Amino acid sequence: MKELYLGQMSGTSADGIDTVLLEISDSGMQLLGQQAQPYSTELRQRVLRLCQPGDNEIAHMGELEYLLAEAYAEAALNLLAALDIPAARIRALGCHGQTLRHHPPSCATIPFTVQCGDPNIVAEKTGIATVADFRRRDMAVGGEGAPLVPAFHCAAFAAPTEKRVIVNIGGIANITDPHTGRGFDTGPGNTLMDGWIHRHSGVNYDAAGSWAASGTVQPTLLAQLLQQPYFQSPPPKSTGRELFNLDWLDQQLSGLAPMASADVQATLLELTATTILDAIRTHVGPCEALYVCGGGANNRHLMQRLAQLSEMRVATTAALGIDPQWVEAAAFAWLARQTLHALPGNKPVATGARREVILGAIYPA
Structure with missing residues (x-):
């Protein structure tokens, strides 16, 4: 059975949001559409400011959670509009979020990772089940939480x-x-x-x-x-x-x-x-x-x-078969499918996790 998934990635470069539409079936996968949405200058500055320690971080992050979520939702809906595909046809959206801090076990006594962009808002504004928070489950079983690709x-x-x-x-x-x-x-x-x-x-x-x-x-x-x-x-x-x-x-x-x-x-x-x-x-x-x-x-x-x-x-x-700009976003579309099908998304040989686990949390539409 063929299923449609959206995937979104905003990486360490913090320059914007890549969104793809991926068709996945038991026989393979096909990229059906893609779009890049640059961050505004203000949004990028907010992201970069929180990548380093500073004052009033909790308030700044709370605001950024909202602003990024709106940007993710807008980017997803823009791509669907360009492709003339209704949101109801999309099984799920895999949204990585914007990494602000990543302190894995290899370099931190108390490991943690922070990705920003409230998936509750993304799910509500798009009407699409949203899968997010992919990294922390891998870290919960001793993994680095990265790389997940x-x-x-x-x-x-x-x-x-x-x-x-x-x-x-x-x-x-x-x-x-x-x-x-x-x-x-x-x-x-x-x-x-x-x-x-x-x-x-x-x-x-x-x-x-x-x-x-x-x-x-x-x-x-x-x-x-x-x-x-x-x-x-x-x-x-x-x-x-x-x-x-x-x-x-x-x-x-x-x-x-x-x-x-x-x-x-x-x-x-x-x-x-x-x-x-x-x-x-x-x-x-x-x-x-x-x-x-x-x-x-x-x-x-x-x-x-x-x-x-x-x-x-x-x-x-x-x-x-996949343009280099869209591979990471496609990966999170695929990871969203893994999550919805209760299949593992990590590779312990890559992350150091003790075992394979299902990644991410599901936010229903």
Whole structure:
């Protein structure tokens, strides 16, 4: 039986909401529609402010819960209107929410994770059963609560004839071996590059990696950055803005000779590529191809460096049937189906959980 699910993702880059419509049946899945809705400047600033400790956090988060929920509901209804599909045909909406803090067991004595965007409001405004709060059940059984996409990567991208790795480059980068389900966060994806170019140019990202391509990688800075213990720690592991942010970068730069800002950007891109490939070599082993999804797939210079440093075939997940921009949102549509069918959504080999569990809470329409 074919069922329709919406999936929504607003990632670490905090630039907006990706919404997809996924048709899922026992024989497979098909992406029927997609739409990106950017955050307003004010909403993005509210999100970024709460990603770091500050004053009056509870009040600010309460307001943001409401504002984000309205934005999620609007984005879902806009996509359905564009596709001329009534909400009544949608079985459920998988809404990840906006991560504000993620302190997993690997780096916190008392682990917790916070995703913002009230699913009660989303369900009420859309008239669609909403599945949310995916990460905390995995953490309740000792898992990192991340990454959750490996289970979807296995369902969508596994192939017996090719040894491949799926590389998701959002604000944070993660990898999945779709043959085993093993996956973990490798470190920064776009978050440091985005923050650095915003500081120096006022734009939110380095289009096609052109600014990084104009600079020269600084070996001393790269070596300094690679000393961060996270890169050597064994999986399962996950990370976020709490560790990899501009304050951390400033600390690394403080003891070094001044360097051109474009050279720093080039080195940050090299850090992303290097840590992804080091993680694959160490924990996956030889493979034939890398398939990239997430915003990093649009960074032409980053894709070139991955190909040059790996000497493997590097493509995007478009070659496997899903455009790289929509993979994470599709994953949460699929996870919503898992929840409604009482099926597990985590991969213990990826998150470190003691067992498979059903993820998420259901908010009926």
